[in-house]
Amino acid sequence: MSASSPLTVPDDSPFGVHNLPYGVFTTADRPEQRRIGVAIGDHVLDAGAAARSVGALAEPGFATLEAPSLNPLLAAGRPVWTAVRAAITRWLTDEALRAAVEPCLVPRADVTLHLPFEVADYVDFYASEHHATNLGRIFRPGSEPLTPNWKHLPIGYHGRSGTIVVSGTPITRPSGQRKAPADPVPDFGPSRRLDIEAELGFVVGTPTELGSPVALADAAEHVFGVCLVNDWSARDLQAWEYVPLGPFLGKSFATSVSPWIVPLDALAQARTTPPERDVEPLPYLDDRDAAAEPSGFDIAFEVRLNGHVVSRPPFAAMYWTYAQMLAHMTANGASLRTGDLFASGTISGPERETRGALIELTWNGQEPLKLADGSERTFLDDGDEVVITATAPGPNGTRLGFGEVAGRIVPRPTT
Structure with missing residues (x-):
């Protein structure tokens, strides 16, 4: 192509011809x-x-x-x-x-x-061992941080597809019941502990019939591509409501996704073997076949708060893969629908600077995060903007971009 043609794309472009989201x-x-x-x-x-x-x-x-x-x-x-x-x-x-x-x-x-597709169902997982371990240490100090089931199955919950929004949509601070440990009774009001979760989302294309589980080897036949996800979380609402049934109002108010869907086929060079597991998975989750294509991905995330880089989570550290998540999600016979979205859960690595949520970065507010402008954060203030980006290796030393998922917190209108 001519150098003056818009079809002439530099090799270092995140949206080169090897990507095509x-x-x-x-x-x-x-x-x-x-x-x-x-x-x-x-x-x-x-x-x-x-x-x-x-x-x-x-x-x-x-x-x-x-x-x-x-x-x-x-x-x-x-x-x-x-x-x-x-x-x-x-x-x-x-x-x-x-x-x-x-x-x-x-x-x-x-x-x-x-929003690039009409979302059918939404499932969010909890697939990072580092994230799950950190939260266990925060909420259950002195006890085993991981619950007994964690290394036997990909834990997840069904979210609210109607509140999935495209990047750039303002995020209204949610309200709900809040109860601090020392409070005798709960009260109601805007969340005081609004958080982020840097995640990768998987977009389902081909549906299945009710009663037909998806095997590990068939995951790529159903997953079209991936997007970036910020699963906004009201930690104070979540902490009070989640026993015994899990996330509800603390999660369902908004989940942001990036506007570009990177095809699974574009990520061939990003595939990697997941971390070694110390618990043998049950057969339907057993991905240790050396001849099979690995289902982990080497994707480097970056989280910015008001323009300051606060974290660089590595997706390659995720314990459970997308194929295992999909296999478990359908193991009971649950059907897939075109437009289903399932997300990885918070991506976190072993170091503090690789944690994908403020609750980890600030250790539940005990260790405020210092930004480059001198301000501090434990959780999000009104007006704060969070931007999550990611890149992955492509062919011949190129890097693929995923665009960004961004959102700014706005206060709940007074009545």
Whole structure:
């Protein structure tokens, strides 16, 4: 491609041709028309327009690119995902198609990004041993930090899909019942201990029938791609309500996701073997087959609070893999639906600077976090903005970007 062409993307671009994440966008001149876009360099390819321009809409599954959300493409299944990705790669790299494709590019700075898919069900896991151990030490000092079941199964809970929002959506401080240990009775009001959770989300494409579990080896047939997740958490509401049934209002008020879905196929170079496990998993979770493709991912996260880097969590340290999460989530016969989202739970590493939540970074508020501007935080203040980004290794020494998931805390309106 010519050096002046928007199709000429630098090797160090996080959105190079080896990535090609999918999203949904609108433009100022057509604000009512949501379109599927593919990020390439500093531009967004209007995927449906490009398919029309090169005459590809008649190919099986390619008409899904004209939909206003990713759901029809998600439902089409892996053969279509593979074919569409290969075609888009060719459209963006074949000099003979340049005249047809260039008019379908829109500067990324000129688009508004939306929630890229219609969320069906939402499940959040608790897959980091470091995170679970830290929380156990915080809440059960002097006792074994991990619960007896933790290394036998991926623990999770069902969330509220209707409160999943796209990056940039303001997060209203939630209210609920709060009870400090010394308080005789609970009171009601805005959360005083609002937290973040840096996570990776997995987007389900191909559904299953009720009663049909998904085997470890079949996970990639159902998972289309990944996104960044911030599972906002009101720790004071959560601490009072979670016994005996688990998270409820402390979690269900908002979960933010990034607007770009990185295809699973883009992460081939990022796959890695998960940490060694000291408890033998049951057969349906046993991923120790040396011949199988590893289900861990070497993804480096970065968490910024008001522009200051406060943590760099490593996803490679996660104990449970996405394939194990999916296998366990469906082991009882629960069905998958197109648009299901399941998230990893907080990503944390062994060092303080790799912890993915404020409750760990500040040890439940006992060790305030000092920011570069001299301010301190235990939990989030109104006006605080959290931005989570991530990168992963790509082919030939490149790095793939995931975009960002961002949110600013706004106070609950007074009545």
